[in-house]
Amino acid sequence: MKDDLSLMGTVLRIERTSIHDGAGLRTVLFLKGCPLQCSWCSTPESQCRAPEKGYDAGRCMGCGRCVASCPAGALHLSSEVSKVSKVSVDQTKCSRCFLCVVKCPHRAWKQYGSIMTVEEVIKEISKDEIFFFHSGGGVTVSGGEALSQVDFTAAVLRACGRRGIPAALETSCYAPWGEMEKILPFLQNLYVDLKLMDRDLHQQWVGVDNSLILDNIRRIDQSSHPVEIMVRIPLIPGLNDSDDNLAATGAFCRSLKKLKGIEILPYHRLGKETYSHLGRDYAFKKLLPPSPAWILERAGFLAGQKPGVPVYVNGNEVA
Ligand code: SF4
Numbered sequence: 327m328k329d330d331l332s333l334m335g336t337v338l339r340i341e342r343t344s345i346h347d348g349a350g351l352r353t354v355l356f357l358k359g360c361p362l363q364c365s366w367c368s369t370p371e372s373q374c375r376a377p378e379k380g381y382d383a384g385r386c387m388g389c390g391r392c393v394a395s396c397p398a399g400a401l402h403l404s405s406e407v408s409k410v411s412k413v414s415v416d417q418t419k420c421s422r423c424f425l426c427v428v429k430c431p432h433r434a435w436k437q438y439g440s441i442m443t444v445e446e447v448i449k450e451i452s453k454d455e456i457f458f459f460h461s462g463g464g465v466t467v468s469g470g471e472a473l474s475q476v477d478f479t480a481a482v483l484r485a486c487g488r489r490g491i492p493a494a495l496e497t498s499c500y501a502p503w504g505e506m507e508k509i510l511p512f513l514q515n516l517y518v519d520l521k522l523m524d525r526d527l528h529q530q531w532v533g534v535d536n537s538l539i540l541d542n543i544r545r546i547d548q549s550s551h552p553v554e555i556m557v558r559i560p561l562i563p564g565l566n567d568s569d570d571n572l573a574a575t576g577a578f579c580r581s582l583k584k585l586k587g588i589e590i591l592p593y594h595r596l597g598k599e600t601y602s603h604l605g606r607d608y609a610f611k612k613l614l615p616p617s618p619a620w621i622l623e624r625a626g627f628l629a630g631q632k633p634g635v636p637v638y639v640n641g642n643e644v645a
């Protein structure tokens with residue numbers, strides 16, 4: 327099939343020289359758009375498919391330049407200058423031109439995401455080919471959920487494959503099987519989140535039930551695609567840390583032939599500020615990050631379930 331280099335997608339950002347998302351040095355392509363609503367999500371700016379803007383009231387000096395430059399008349403200076411917000415926005419009028427981002431001298435506005443072609447993305451990725459070659463790295467496509475832009479993702483991965491760039495995908499596996507099949511031929515590594523094994527709890531905390539996710543992982547494992555699977559567990563205190571959930575996770579992992587390891591991703595609150603910049607509420611604002619001792623104890627419990635593969639925390643194997 328011909329590369330479709332003119333296909334457009336919504337890119338959140340491209341990060342270089344990552345050492346956490348696959349072998350060697352990785353260039354990570356973060357795409358926008360996700361069909362899940364994980365209550366603890368640390369990248370709320372990745373959930374909406376369209377580019378959007380955030381406002382940091384702490385940086386805003388109330389100078390009014392953004393208000394004057396907005397062609398849609400969507401911005402207004404608050405009559406009362408407060409720490410909470412000096413500028414208000416009428417989202418129904420905003421045309422997402424992002425002039426306010428450009429005009430603000432204090433970087434109080436920030437743009438999350440931009441439209442790029444496959445060709446533009448490949449041009450960026452190709453700048454790092456020398457690092458891929460020397461480190462054994464490659465490209466990792468992440469999200470949001472990359473499968474929510476499946477044709478764009480497939481075109482990027484196909485173009486990478488033609489250049490000999492190894493590819494990995496970070497995904498929830500929440501997509502129809504036909505869409506998974508469009509991607510699998512281009513992948514060497516798959517990183518998949520296993521958030522909760524109980525179907526009802528998954529529905530409650532993630533917004534969808536987990537049947538499709540578990541089915542897809544099983545089908546990938548039984549397929550002829552020689553992809554290596556790594557399971558990732560975002561470990562959230564009081565939500566998916568119970569003995570029952572970790573034992574069920576261990577049993578599921580034990581059944582997978584292509585599984586190479588399990589990574590524990592401890593809960594953190596790095597995305598908290600972004601919720602406020604987007605004008606959204608952070609559901610877990612009272613939940614504190616767990617202690618290293620607690621994380622190790624829970625990881626040790628999972629390893630004790632004999633999942634058949636190593637369990638890692640922060641890159642270190644748990645005994
Ligand atoms: S993105 Fe454009 S239309 Fe929307 S508030 Fe900013 S300047 Fe106005």
Ligand code: SF4
Pocket residue numbers: 385386387388389390391392393412413429430431432433434435
């Ligand atoms: S241009 Fe920046 S500093 Fe000035 S009012 Fe707008 S957001 Fe605030």
